[in-house]
Amino acid sequence: MNRLKYFPTQDYSFLLDENHYVYDYFENEGSLHIYIKSKEHGCCCPICGKMSHKLHATYRRKFQDTPIRCKQTFLHANVYKYDCENPDCEGKVFMEKLPFAKASQVRTDALNTLIFAVSMFLSNEGASKVLALLGVQISNDTIQRLYDRIEFIDNPDVEGIGVDDVAIRKGQTYATAIYDLKDHHLIALLDGRDGEPLKEWLKSHNKVRLVARDRASAYASAISEILPDCVQVADRFHLLQNLLEYMKDIFKEEMPAKLYLQGGRVSENAPDKILREKAPDNSWLDSLHYDNTPPRDSDGNELFYDNKRHDLNSAQYQHHEEMRKKTAINPGHTGILGQTKETTAKKYRRNVWNIITDSKEISGYDPRRSFSFGQSQSL
Numbered sequence: 030m031n032r033l034k035y036f037p038t039q040d041y042s043f044l045l046d047e048n049h050y051v052y053d054y055f056e057n058e059g060s061l062h063i064y065i066k067s068k069e070h071g072c073c074c075p076i077c078g079k080m081s082h083k084l085h086a087t088y089r090r091k092f093q094d095t096p097i098r099c100k101q102t103f104l105h106a107n108v109y110k111y112d113c114e115n116p117d118c119e120g121k122v123f124m125e126k127l128p129f130a131k132a133s134q135v136r137t138d139a140l141n142t143l144i145f146a147v148s149m150f151l152s153n154e155g156a157s158k159v160l161a162l163l164g165v166q167i168s169n170d171t172i173q174r175l176y177d178r179i180e181f182i183d184n185p186d187v188e189g190i191g192v193d194d195v196a197i198r199k200g201q202t203y204a205t206a207i208y209d210l211k212d213h214h215l216i217a218l219l220d221g222r223d224g225e226p227l228k229e230w231l232k233s234h235n236k237v238r239l240v241a242r243d244r245a246s247a248y249a250s251a252i253s254e255i256l257p258d259c260v261q262v263a264d265r266f267h268l269l270q271n272l273l274e275y276m277k278d279i280f281k282e283e284m285p286a287k288l289y290l291q292g293g294r295v296s297e298n299a300p301d302k303i304l305r306e307k308a309p310d311n312s313w314l315d316s317l318h319y320d321n322t323p324p325r326d327s328d329g330n331e332l333f334y335d336n337k338r339h340d341l342n343s344a345q346y347q348h349h350e351e352m353r354k355k356t357a358i359n360p361g362h363t364g365i366l367g368q369t370k371e372t373t374a375k376k377y378r379r380n381v382w383n384i385i386t387d388s389k390e391i392s393g394y395d396p397r398r399s400f401s402f403g404q405s406q407s408l
């Protein structure tokens with residue numbers, strides 16, 4: 030008898046945080062449902078901060094979570110409501126805080142992060158389709174709503190900032206992005222890059238002592254005007270970019286437009302062309318042993334190719350030529366209504382027209398004029 034070496038685990042807490050456990054799950058063709066509960070039966074009041082164990086009610090919340098095996102995955106959480114036991118507290122009932130989603134959220138934070146990660150490099154429409162393949166159901170409008178809800182957390186006491194211009198639409202609309210130099214998170218996005226919005230922003234952030242900026246003079250003058258004691262640093266990327274641009278200008282001035290390389294030597298003048306006649310490779314032709322003599326029959330007489338059907342001087346061809354001349358219609362004209370000869374395309378369009386209208390007697394219809402379906406509706 031085989032003894033099992035390993036036993037199936039019933040602990041799925043690795044899927045969640047350590048305070049929650051899985052008490053049930055089921056899977057169908059399109060989705061996976063995981064039922065969870067919190068281990069703790071107590072929570073701190075968000076207003077007074079006092080711990081409460083007095084259960085008020087339970088309710089269920091459903092979240093879409095990051096997909097497992099590309100299947101749409103839902104978390105069904107049993108969530109508790111508690112009564113605040115502090116008699117001096119204004120709040121009476123409060124809800125248990127979940128570590129993976131905020132209040133009124135229908136997707137977990139992890140899933141929202143995944144959605145941002147995918148949609149960052151795609152259009153909303155494209156991201157919605159790619160996410161559907163991964164097992165996430167989200168519409169393009171909802172992705173846009175997620176983006177619209179992003180807020181910049183401003184810090185009025187910030188001391189070191191980075192300023193750069195970013196293109197909203199390249200070549201047309203620009204904005205000024207301001208970063209916190211400590212952790213490089215975006216703290217403001219101002220309209221335009223002419224320095225005026227930056228001046229306004231700096232007035233309300235006068236603790237700034239260090240600015241890393243690009244080489245735009247608009248920013249430099251705005252910073253000098255509002256915060257003259259502030260240290261301005263040009264970052265390495267922009268310094269290198271500056272250097273490369275100046276070097277390019279120097280090379281453009283000093284060097285001719287075209288340079289030629291011949292035999293390892295650099296020359297400003299185009300080298301003379303050496304013309305070489307192309308001749309067939311005779312040794313290769315000889316190797317083919319091609320027999321170009323006319324074919325002969327068993328008696329040794331030369332055989333001729335019978336091209337009677339293509340012979341323009343044959344009696345049959347001459348006769349057909351005469352007949353064609355006799356019966357020919359004036360070339361270029363059909364003789365009907367004096368129109369120019371209808372091309373196949375025009376004939377086709379006229380037939381389509383007749384099918385649509387089911388009648389040729391429509392006033393204003395000119396068969397010589399081509400039409401579109403838009404015109405047919407206006408008649």
Ligand SMILES: [Zn+2]
Binds near residue numbers: 076078113114118119
């Ligand atoms: Zn309280």
